[in-house]
Amino acid sequence: MLYKNAYIEDYETLFEQLMKDYSESLARLAYTYVKDRGRAEDIVQDVFMKAYQNIEDFRGDSEIKTWLYRITINRCRDELRSWYFRKFFVSNDGFEKETVNPNETPELKLITKQDKQRLGKAILNLPVKFREVIILFYYQDLSIEEISGMMHVGQNTVKTRLFRARKKLAEIIPEFEKEVR
Amino acid sequence: MHQQVKESMNEIIGSNHIFSEEKQKQTLLKIKNKKTRKKTFQWYRLTPVLGLTAFLLAGTLLFSIYNQGDNHASNIPEKSNEPANEEPVVIAGEETRVIEIVSRLEDKAIELEEENSELRNELEFLAYKFEDTLEDAKLERTIYPGTDNNLEILGYHGTSEDVITDLVNRPDVIPVDGILGGTMRFNPNGIYVLSHKHVYAEFDDGHTGGYLLLEYHIVNGEIQWDIIDMYEYGDESKE
Numbered sequence: 001m002l003y004k005n006a007y008i009e010d011y012e013t014l015f016e017q018l019m020k021d022y023s024e025s026l027a028r029l030a031y032t033y034v035k036d037r038g039r040a041e042d043i044v045q046d047v048f049m050k051a052y053q054n055i056e057d058f059r060g061d062s063e064i065k066t067w068l069y070r071i072t073i074n075r076c077r078d079e080l081r082s083w084y085f086r087k088f089f090v091s092n093d094g095f096e097k098e099t100v101n102p103n104e105t106p107e108l109k110l111i112t113k114q115d116k117q118r119l120g121k122a123i124l125n126l127p128v129k130f131r132e133v134i135i136l137f138y139y140q141d142l143s144i145e146e147i148s149g150m151m152h153v154g155q156n157t158v159k160t161r162l163f164r165a166r167k168k169l170a171e172i173i174p175e176f177e178k179e180v181r
Numbered sequence: 182m183h184q185q186v187k188e189s190m191n192e193i194i195g196s197n198h199i200f201s202e203e204k205q206k207q208t209l210l211k212i213k214n215k216k217t218r219k220k221t222f223q224w225y226r227l228t229p230v231l232g233l234t235a236f237l238l239a240g241t242l243l244f245s246i247y248n249q250g251d252n253h254a255s256n257i258p259e260k261s262n263e264p265a266n267e268e269p270v271v272i273a274g275e276e277t278r279v280i281e282i283v284s285r286l287e288d289k290a291i292e293l294e295e296e297n298s299e300l301r302n303e304l305e306f307l308a309y310k311f312e313d314t315l316e317d318a319k320l321e322r323t324i325y326p327g328t329d330n331n332l333e334i335l336g337y338h339g340t341s342e343d344v345i346t347d348l349v350n351r352p353d354v355i356p357v358d359g360i361l362g363g364t365m366r367f368n369p370n371g372i373y374v375l376s377h378k379h380v381y382a383e384f385d386d387g388h389t390g391g392y393l394l395l396e397y398h399i400v401n402g403e404i405q406w407d408i409i410d411m412y413e414y415g416d417e418s419k420e
Contacts, residue, residue, distance in 0.1 A: 015212055019205050027199035032190070037199050044200050045208045052212050057298060074309065120189035138186035152306065153313045167340065 011055055019048060022065060025140060026072045032135045033076035035124060043079060047072045062149055069142070070150040073132065080128065122172040130165035133158055227290040234286060238279045245275065331377035335399040341374035344397070347404045348372055348382055354406045355393070357413060359386030379409075389414050 023044055030040035030047075050071055051058075058067060123134050132151070136142045137158075144162075148155045329340045337343075348354065348367055355365040363386030371383030371392075380395045391413035398405045 012209070012212060016209060019200075019208065023200040023205060024198055028190075028194055031194055031199060037194075040199050041201070041204055045204060045211075048208050049211060057302060116189055116192040118189070119185055120193040123186065123190070124193070134186070135190075138183050139190050141183065151313065152310050157313075164340070 011052065014055075015048060015052055018051075018064065018068065022068055023048070026068060029069070029072055029135060029140060030076050032124060032131060032139070033128070034079055039079070043072065043075050047075055050075070066146055066150050069136075069140075069146075073150060077128070119169070119173060122169055125172075126165060126168055130161055130168060133161045134165045134169075137162060227293065231283070231286055231290060235283050238282065242275055242279055328374055328377050332399070335377060336402055337399045337404070338402060344374050344380065344404065345369065345372045348380060348395075348406070351406060352384075354395070354408070355384050356408060356411065357391070359388070361386075361388050363387045365390070391416070 026047060027040045027044045030043040031037060034040055034043065047068065051068060058064070062070075123131060126134065133147060136147045136150075137144070142150075144155050144158050147158045151158070332339065332341065332344070339347075349369050349372070352364070352366050355367070357365060359365045365384050365386045368383045368385060368390075373381045375381055378396055380397060382393045382395060384390050384393065391411060393408055394410045396407045396409050398407070
């Protein structure tokens with residue numbers, strides 16, 4: 001298989017490389033759906049296993065990166081729809097363990113952290129269909145064309161969702177208003 | 182904005198890797214242990230059929246050989262003048278035919294398996310497309326595309342979705358009373374913003390209901406509703 005202009009015959013080597021290149025960005029994408037690091041990690045493992053099982057069916061119509069993103073999005077949507085997730089899963093609401101910086105007073109640290117997290121929390125609270133386009137476009141730096149390809153929707157739909165998502169963000173964060181226009 | 186989103190998300194998710202090296206190694210190990218391709222449902226279904234077919238063909242072949250052997254033994258005096266190598270040629274031909282049939286069946290099984298896999302991918306793709314189309318249909322509640330922009334120009338700080346919400350909260354606009362103890366309400370899924378001027382809305386009280394064609398105006402950022410026309414279930418003059 002041709003990957004990054006090099007022909008890789010052995011699938012194991014290919015997957016080792018794919019994992020190095022995309023595992024972290026896929027895990028971060030998965031996190032924005034499930035809001036839990038452990039769950040995101042398991043999802044990415046599943047994604048690579050599924051990709052490996054179906055690599056022979058991959059027709060190369062799109063980039064392998066787009067394909068992996070598509071599998072991740074579908075897997076995350078399934079996870080959100082799953083009975084187990086909806087009934088039993090309790091999110092940690094996006095809080096990670098704090099790292100100690102001795103130069104900051106606890107008050108200043110709290111204010112800075114809250115301020116920085118404000119936009120991210122607003123994004124994570126958006127409905128999934130708006131959240132995913134914002135994450136893919138602004139956080140994962142994917143183009144409208146790529147997002148449209150991996151979500152099986154038209155480019156205009158992606159643009160509409162982005163517009164509406166930004167509007168919703170502006171409702172929560174007024175300073176954000178100028179970004180909408 | 183890209184930078185703002187990235188910084189904020191990284192602040193929430195943290196700088197440590199989510200997908201650890203240990204997990205990577207574990208995944209690779211799993212991949213290595215799973216070298217053989219997953220056997221599909223089609224494979225499991227066809228294999229016993231093929232096995233049984235091969236078994237029956239082999240049984241028939243052995244039976245025919247056995248019978249021919251018997252016939253040959255009883256006919257030796259009459260057939261003594263026939264060429265000695267005729268019988269093995271016939272058996273070799275049968276064997277070749279059986280092998281050909283089995284091989285053709287195996288090819289067919291592989292072909293069907295591939296077709297099945299393609300169809301399943303196609304089905305998965307269509308299912309997601311259908312889901313997205315439904316989502317889009319829900320999303321695109323405005324028939325005239327410029328409605329949201331026009332609302333903004335008129336001084337309304339909201340979208341067509343907010344127009345729907347406003348109407349849902351105004352059951353007093355409905356000009357008929359409920360019957361049998363029911364209260365007339367708008368059905369949120371039956372409201373369509375046709376433009377920045379017009380709305381079509383369904384209402385009911387659980388027993389009866391109807392449709393309204395409404396005109397709305399933005400006055401000081403608020404919506405004022407006027408009824409253009411109404412249809413009530415059972416209104417024969419409009420049927």
